[in-house]
Amino acid sequence: MRQQVLAWLADNVPASRLQHILGVEQMAIALARHYHLDEEKAARAGLMHDLAKYFKPQKLLQMAQAEGLELDPVDIANPHLLHANVSAIVAREQFGIKDEEVLQAIKNHTLGSPGMDLLSCIVFLADSLEPGRGSTTELEKLRQISWQELHKAVWKTCDYSLKYLLDSRCLIHPRTIKTRNWAMEIADRKQSNQVKSQKSKVKNCFLE
Numbered sequence: 001m002r003q004q005v006l007a008w009l010a011d012n013v014p015a016s017r018l019q020h021i022l023g024v025e026q027m028a029i030a031l032a033r034h035y036h037l038d039e040e041k042a043a044r045a046g047l048m049h050d051l052a053k054y055f056k057p058q059k060l061l062q063m064a065q066a067e068g069l070e071l072d073p074v075d076i077a078n079p080h081l082l083h084a085n086v087s088a089i090v091a092r093e094q095f096g097i098k099d100e101e102v103l104q105a106i107k108n109h110t111l112g113s114p115g116m117d118l119l120s121c122i123v124f125l126a127d128s129l130e131p132g133r134g135s136t137t138e139l140e141k142l143r144q145i146s147w148q149e150l151h152k153a154v155w156k157t158c159d160y161s162l163k164y165l166l167d168s169r170c171l172i173h174p175r176t177i178k179t180r181n182w183a184m185e186i187a188d189r190k191q192s193n194q195v196k197s198q199k200s201k202v203k204n205c206f207l208e
């Protein structure tokens with residue numbers, strides 16, 4: 001299966017993109033191992049996340065519409081964003097992927113999705129943070145967080161993308177904001193639970 005996908009990618013994406021794809025595959029596997037998730041699924045989603053990256057805008061729109069996807073005005077203005085959804089269609093049609101978790105992780109790799117599962121979170125993070133993305137202080141910090149707290153890393157990575165989109169005067173897809181709000185809420189909740197349990201430990205100390 002992996003060899004088949006690699007052969008298809010060699011014909012459909014440039015070598016530089018292939019490097020990125022392999023970087024995402026490796027980082028997704030490593031994160032899956034770290035968080036005790038299915039490494040095989042992470043590898044598949046990582047390897048197939050950008051299958052449609054170089055499809056023409058017209059083709060992306062056509063395939064998304066044929067699939068019955070609900071399109072946001074930002075998708076129509078910038079069909080390139082649909083490459084995530086369309087990559088999942090190619091994974092299913094071309095490579096027979098039926099695992100819903102893997103297909104969802106491919107779909108969610110660019111904009112995320114509020115409520116997405118942990119496999120989607122790690123592929124989303126691997127796409128933005130694989131080593132080929134660079135080694136700025138900000139990226140290194142995000143990588144560090146991704147090994148400590150997944151939802152916090154998703155939140156901070158959304159913030160990082162949003163800053164870039166604002167600075168470069170690009171359209172912002174509402175799903176990026178929804179993903180960011182969702183991940184931030186979960187990260188905050190986890191942190192306040194930790195604080196509560198620390199406080200109750202302190203209380204218990206006094207009681208003893």
Ligand SMILES: [Fe+2]
Pocket residue numbers: 049050053083084109110127
């Ligand atoms: Fe992508």
Ligand SMILES: [Fe+2]
Pocket residue numbers: 020024049050127
């Ligand atoms: Fe990618």
